[in-house]
Amino acid sequence: MRSKDNTKEKVILNTALAMINIEGLSGLKISDLAKQAGLATGTLYIYYQNKEAIIKRLFTYVVEQVTLDVMRGITSNITLKEKIRIICMNYLHELIAYPDYKVFVEQFLRSPYSKQEDKEILAISTYLEPVIHLINEGSEQGIIKKTDPFVLIELCRGSLENYAHQLLNTGNAITDVEFEMVFEFIWDGISIHQKQ
Amino acid sequence: MRSKDNTKEKVILNTALAMINIEGLSGLKISDLAKQAGLATGTLYIYYQNKEAIIKRLFTYVVEQVTLDVMRGITSNITLKEKIRIICMNYLHELIAYPDYKVFVEQFLRSPYSKQEDKEILAISTYLEPVIHLINEGSEQGIIKKTDPFVLIELCRGSLENYAHQLLNTGNAITDVEFEMVFEFIWDGISIHQKQ
């Protein structure tokens, strides 16, 4: 007897992600997903209990990925501003390299699948913890504005996401100069500085 | 003969908007919509050709509303910064007063309904024109950074949207102080100023 093939789970998730990016979450059909993943419909049900399970697993999968990627390259021997610049850069790269992620998460959060407040899903918000920690640190040091760190994060995230969206739409690549401009926008927005 | 009730079209749209906000665009069922709107299923088909027509009309309807509301209160005798503050405030209020709008637009743009590039729909992007004009003006006067105005708008929009999202999530109201902080973030981000 063959045992459950572990790579198949990943294949299913990645295929689902790609298809949702094209057709939308509501357009995802199990039979299409199976075909696209090179499996039979029934096989999907061996790996996941049902459609809902696939989609919820996809969410945690994506969030795990992003969390890991965003913190890549953060070491202790660099300045706070540098750390935030790296996080922003990482996140921007992530948004551009895997636009499917954002598309999916956005749709997931608006979909009936996320309304049931699964504990597993809620637990995820902890993935922001390292970032929040950084911001609090900055506030204490008088470098970053003293405000609810969640608000600041959302402001930054919004900017980066809409900027990435803009880049993807126009097909332009990120230039160092433009990224510097964006980061300046963000840093100017969150840091304490002297007005002109 | 009962005469064709002109308000019904609006009732249908508003009901649809409210329902999409709760159940998502893909969860919208014509029979539920009819019931909720106090009509028979068949009646919807008197006012709109089919489900797709309702949803597309809803999009233009929402965009029209937002465009109008956002520019409210802009007069010529105030400074550029003031104008942008008002626009931000208007948009923030809009986002909070009608969160359905953003929810719907986001879902619509990801849905199969928006893929067909209807001319009518594309024509809408012109609703940003007055804002772009303002930004260009500011750039020429050396007040606003000299960058693609679309990029700047997206950065600001992202911040406001994520901030509004945050407010809605926590249930907090906007305070003057916090709005001032947000606007400062934005203004600092787009304007030219002396670094600390």
Next chain:
Amino acid sequence: MRSKDNTKEKVILNTALAMINIEGLSGLKISDLAKQAGLATGTLYIYYQNKEAIIKRLFTYVVEQVTLDVMRGITSNITLKEKIRIICMNYLHELIAYPDYKVFVEQFLRSPYSKQEDKEILAISTYLEPVIHLINEGSEQGIIKKTDPFVLIELCRGSLENYAHQLLNTGNAITDVEFEMVFEFIWDGISIHQKQ
């Protein structure tokens, strides 16, 4: 108060006939019929109880017409063969001038509308009586084969109908020569004669 407009009934029937000829009996929609007839939907229901009533009335209407037209020109001072030639000619002309009639009757008889053996409708088979009378007369005189006259009539009718169908399909007009050939076919078929 205006009284029921008698011409409207005819307009409804004729319009229905024309539409059935194009779209088929099953394709007939009351609202289309009303529009085409220049009336409101509701108005049809003043003149006929429901769709079924319209269609059944149409059947008796068509049968009355055909019965009248087919016997036109039959006088007592002509030979039996001549009478039958005229009847054939009349019927052929009818088939070509009003192809709607045959289309409708054929469809009606196959439709759910005719299954309920309405007495009124069954009574119609009497419209063949004069023709049967003629055939019996011919049999007694040793001119026409001694067989069930209904069988003979069906044989002739089938030939004429399929011939008319052929003419309508090709768009050709009846020529005297060809009609003579067809009538010869029929007369040869029903009359007693010497074989070659």
Next chain:
Amino acid sequence: MRSKDNTKEKVILNTALAMINIEGLSGLKISDLAKQAGLATGTLYIYYQNKEAIIKRLFTYVVEQVTLDVMRGITSNITLKEKIRIICMNYLHELIAYPDYKVFVEQFLRSPYSKQEDKEILAISTYLEPVIHLINEGSEQGIIKKTDPFVLIELCRGSLENYAHQLLNTGNAITDVEFEMVFEFIWDGISIHQKQ
């Protein structure tokens, strides 16, 4: 895995045929057809794309059957008259054994389903070719009237069909004597002979 059951296609067609004979083509409902065929609604859609596909396939199916059956027993060592007698007999038997065929074809040709001139369907008219060939042969030999063979075929077909209709209506069986009479009618109609 259950393997795709090839007989199901036939079961669906035959069930459809029987149901159309009773309720008419326009009365055919997919859900009833499925139930009657012992299948779930969805299963029909595995074998046929949609209702239209079922009905069109039914047409080619019926025509294939009739073409085969009508030419059964035709060998080269019999006279022309004998061949035509056999064809007539075969067609008559077909009409009586499978009255559904004629009922369906008649309704199909009047229905919206046949208006789109599918090539596949048009190609079918070739099924008359062997008969036309026979008639032309007879004409050249001076046995059969020199007329458009299509016209002659339609005349004969009309007679046989109306005669079969008569038999089915009365519930009588074909007797040799009566068939001989009918064939005489036809043969007298198409052959060249001496008048009385």
Next chain:
DNA sequence: AATGAATGAGTCTTCATTCAT
């Protein structure tokens, strides 16, 4: 484990009929 045929509940849409004006 793997397959994909089979299932049937759930949707959109049509259209005969009714009814307020």
Next chain:
DNA sequence: AATGAATGAAGACTCATTCAT
């Protein structure tokens, strides 16, 4: 009588899930 907007039952079709192989 006339109108046509409103109704809702009925029908075609989809697709998540099950099940026989």
